[in-house]
Amino acid sequence: MALDILDVAHDQVLARGVGLHQAQILEVLRLPDERVAQALEVAHEVRMRWCGPEVEVEGIVSLKTGGCPEDCHFCSQSGRFETSVRAVRLDIPSLVEAARQTAATGATEFCIVAAVRGPDERLMAQVREAVPAIHAEVEINVACSLGILSREQGEELRDLGVHRYNHNLETSRSFFGEVVTTHTWEERHQTLELVRELGMEVCCGGIIGLGESLEQRAELAAQLADVEPDEVPLNFLDPRPGTPFADLRAPDAADALRAVAAFRLAMPHTVLRYAGGRELTLGDLGTRQGMTGGINAVIVGNYLTTLGRSPQEDLALLADLRMPVKELSKTL
Numbered sequence: 001m002a003l004d005i006l007d008v009a010h011d012q013v014l015a016r017g018v019g020l021h022q023a024q025i026l027e028v029l030r031l032p033d034e035r036v037a038q039a040l041e042v043a044h045e046v047r048m049r050w051c052g053p054e055v056e057v058e059g060i061v062s063l064k065t066g067g068c069p070e071d072c073h074f075c076s077q078s079g080r081f082e083t084s085v086r087a088v089r090l091d092i093p094s095l096v097e098a099a100r101q102t103a104a105t106g107a108t109e110f111c112i113v114a115a116v117r118g119p120d121e122r123l124m125a126q127v128r129e130a131v132p133a134i135h136a137e138v139e140i141n142v143a144c145s146l147g148i149l150s151r152e153q154g155e156e157l158r159d160l161g162v163h164r165y166n167h168n169l170e171t172s173r174s175f176f177g178e179v180v181t182t183h184t185w186e187e188r189h190q191t192l193e194l195v196r197e198l199g200m201e202v203c204c205g206g207i208i209g210l211g212e213s214l215e216q217r218a219e220l221a222a223q224l225a226d227v228e229p230d231e232v233p234l235n236f237l238d239p240r241p242g243t244p245f246a247d248l249r250a251p252d253a254a255d256a257l258r259a260v261a262a263f264r265l266a267m268p269h270t271v272l273r274y275a276g277g278r279e280l281t282l283g284d285l286g287t288r289q290g291m292t293g294g295i296n297a298v299i300v301g302n303y304l305t306t307l308g309r310s311p312q313e314d315l316a317l318l319a320d321l322r323m324p325v326k327e328l329s330k331t332l
Ligand code: SF4
Pocket: 068, 069, 070, 071, 072, 075, 076, 077, 078, 114, 115, 116, 117, 147
């Protein structure tokens, strides 16, 4: 008789720290609604055992918003769609101030993001100025998310002291062509390999609810696990007006929670971060369920083009759950 997948997770993931493989992840994603709570319980035990109770808090800021030449169908920052996002660039003092405000929430991570295919010389010049300026004035780790990197750019970011680089796979390899046509999954993957090789931490996540099948969702989780990321930001589609995916429905809460549990069980050791879309999909109750179901990191404040919750709400939730915010000294 086939073993129950949550019993398997108990023996394999909780006891031995070995993540579920693709077919096993799919079984978790197919669990009926009445077993979601049980899946979250196992995922939470796994998180506590292999990562501990601390929660990593991060703020993100957009150095360049909108006007991106790429066509990721979920993204309101693409210059190819008629959306309400306008191209804006932030100056360095504003960036340092944003880092200061982020650090004041107790956050240990500050991620500089730009809506680009990859950095051009103008953007690299800004980053060259911004990272030392932040390091000089604020005690916080600086991460970057600037798209596809050349080796020289990657080396320069590492040498500037950027300790983590974000580049999401977004969706599974087999579904990627339905979501993006201006670059390939392989190009994204190559940047991740470069980041790892250069010694920066790898942050790589995806989006749930792009129209992918459950099989493809399991494939994404397995492909992320193969990358062995230090951090996985988990987004839920928030359909943006004007984008090709505007008419898709945001994933329902039970599906989102099944994904939280499944991704944790696929990657027992990673920082699994709630990123965009959780407010819409999960609301307060679901957010809390995820925090006790495998999530161990949050983005505080606003996202790049949508509003999040106030940092105080998230910090109050962590206090209520008795989950300490990870200290900077433990992230270095
Ligand atoms: S996801 Fe990134 S690369 Fe794709 S359109 Fe948006 S900003 Fe550009």
